[in-house]
Amino acid sequence: MKEHYQKLVEQQSRLNRLNHLKEIAFWDQATHMSEKGIKSRADAVAELSQIIYEIECNENIKIDLKKAQKEHLSDIEQANIQEIERKFKKKSFIPKDLIKKKQVATSICEHEWRKQKPSNDWKGFLSNFKEVVHISRVKADILSQKLGISPYEALMDDYEPNLKEDTVNRCFEDIKKWLPTLLNDVMKKQKTITGLVELTGPFESSAQKNLNLEIMDLLGFDFQAGRLDESAHPFCGGNPQDVRITTRFNQKEFLSSLMGTIHETGHARYEQNLPYNLLEQPVGQARSMSIHESQSLFFEKHIGCSAQFIKRIYPLIKKHLGSSPSLALNNLQNLNLRVKPSFIRVDADEITYPAHIIIRYEIEKELINTKLEISELPELWNTKMDNILGISPKDDFKNGILQDVHWPEGLFGYFPCYTLGALYAAQWAAMIKQTVRDYDEVIEHGDLTKIFNWLDINIWKKASILQTDALTKSACKGESLNPKYFKNYLEQKFLN
């Protein structure tokens, strides 16, 4: 008899079902919803969120958790209990009114930011942002005390459970050591490549979409369990049996939509291949944001952007987009390898991207842990940009501290996952190459399932059965996360 465990399972299934509807409402809002539908949609989702919150914080869970731990549970069931407990604790430690306050503060701050960013209004932004920071600090401090971790770790935990600052520091300090030199070397090498032709288009959206759909198919996306649509900001949503990925089209060039679609396809394949029998339970869900990002980045950077893959899909590119000098194979391969320091994170290349993340990590860590004055942020931003990338936006806040949606939305602790994801992706790639010896040939014209099988066995089917470090060790012959793989990969890709 596992009476109490079963009660928890049923409660998690309920949450999963209600979250399914929230996911669809979110997808619909981003892709199809009518302008005038915004108010009633917001009200509807808030109503459902309230119901979800009440189920999540039901005091009976505490009792069932306690009693379930004495029941005879399998390893997977125990892992499930661990996930349920982790989530329940964090939910129940936070006072209800703080959650509401945070919703209000971030909603105002984000809404105003949409206007303040284009008008470069840092002062205006500050007036709302200070409340967002204050509430985030209160939340972080409460969880820090209760969980015995640093305040910033308490926030990172929402996206990457159990992630320690030490781990991030170790990786990011390592990167900081070699990144400027590598960047310099790559930029020097680039100067030797001449005759690059910019893409100009026009590339019809429908042609780009058809190309993307064929590439998704090639990459194993299951169209019986998902679809591709358009939205202003690309995302992967829905649920594992019906994954909704989106892209956007730029008539002038097709690579950002194509590579973006490949990125989301990585997220999608993870979701579509989670263990079927555990889908409604926390243990059956994706491990973390870093691991999720490692899948999308593996697909985008290690498959999609590679010279071999571009060669492979070149006939499809010609079929859908025709021919022109800018569409020459060699030109496309080189366009994908361009590197240059710039102000905007989302436009950054693979080498400078970690620099953007490290800056944000260092700043938000201080903001939460040592209560850094928020008025000091722009100066800190400029100094750090200058130190690591050699450029600084100065008072051009919209190209500096005001560029990302994360801070107005109070998403502190999220940023590190992007670069941890890149590190993991490189580490998986190194492991895969030990199994799939003819890796480059496989990418160019072989059976890609050889590569996907490794991911399926080592990542996808593991879901949340193991904690992130245990998952890494199990996939990497006992080795934890190691940034050397990322360095080796970049050198190989950009300096060879």
Added chain:
Amino acid sequence: MKEHYQKLVEQQSRLNRLNHLKEIAFWDQATHMSEKGIKSRADAVAELSQIIYEIECNENIKIDLKKAQKEHLSDIEQANIQEIERKFKKKSFIPKDLIKKKQVATSICEHEWRKQKPSNDWKGFLSNFKEVVHISRVKADILSQKLGISPYEALMDDYEPNLKEDTVNRCFEDIKKWLPTLLNDVMKKQKTITGLVELTGPFESSAQKNLNLEIMDLLGFDFQAGRLDESAHPFCGGNPQDVRITTRFNQKEFLSSLMGTIHETGHARYEQNLPYNLLEQPVGQARSMSIHESQSLFFEKHIGCSAQFIKRIYPLIKKHLGSSPSLALNNLQNLNLRVKPSFIRVDADEITYPAHIIIRYEIEKELINTKLEISELPELWNTKMDNILGISPKDDFKNGILQDVHWPEGLFGYFPCYTLGALYAAQWAAMIKQTVRDYDEVIEHGDLTKIFNWLDINIWKKASILQTDALTKSACKGESLNPKYFKNYLEQKFLN
């Protein structure tokens, strides 16, 4: 102080918000959902339905209703209370296990019917259908006792509140008197029209869609508060500020998609123009299925199919679909007026359609009220078809008693609304012509808002403030529903 009324209002708003999500999930399922998503979607919707049911049946409502009736309420608030009470009573009278039983029985019956219909398997269908009928009878008998109305009236009440058999009998007996003669006369007249050219196409879906969108625009559909998509069975869903209508495309002819879209646009305009400040309350919702159908049929039959409107939109038809003998204006006008008795309700013309409804009404009324043996249904069906339309499907059940989804789904009491809607539409048209004296010219090239304004004031903005009969009298200078308008309209349209 209206403490108890306010509590009821808040509870109704909650229901409205949760139903919003159910509507979007339904729309998504019909238009975009992936095949493999069906199981998790069904689970998610069932979970939400359970929550909705619990709110609807909460015993506190009873208390609040009682106390609210002693509070000082406006007319609209009183009408709202009346709606809330009506719905609450019906929900709370039905035992919870009966609802579950009905869900299971209808789900099985409908699922099997999808295979039994094409294979003409009446016997197989009977084996599931008897349970659906049994449960519907139990429900009808409970409500009949509690509400002091006939069992069949208790079922009709779900779609048309307070509708009495006497009203339906009066209208349908009237129709039965003149329909066979009218049909005969029209068919005689038709023989004089020669040279009709069938549409053959191919008409591209995208061209048809663009044509439909322009016509929706012409008919005042608000694209900031709704959209058009494709689905296997056309419907109007979503919510008033974001109305989702659908259509389907047949490459061989475009009229069914166009007229179907105009039909759904009628439903949509009703929804889009309900009183904004009452949207979350029962009093602010569409009056009933008959009144809803009167809007869609008014748009489709009284505007869309008219010779004047086809003339008006003829340039758009040519623009999107090109020219050919079958696309000659006169040919299109005549194609829309063809009348011929046939077996299938959904393919029926405007004159024979009521015959299909009357047959179903008479049969299901007996089935529920006098417990007619279900084994006798096919014979009854054939006799009635023969009596009123002069044709009978005999043992071809798929073209007879097995054709509609309503009975497998246990939707007894719904059918009359279709023809009542047609009667109301004709009555509204007669009233509008008294106000808009140049009606035909307005349809052909005038300002259609003159017509829509009448609907807006007399139907749309009235929502559920008045009961159906009071609404009719208020719109028609004191006159209740009168089938003579429908007869006059048909004679005018088909014999002139």
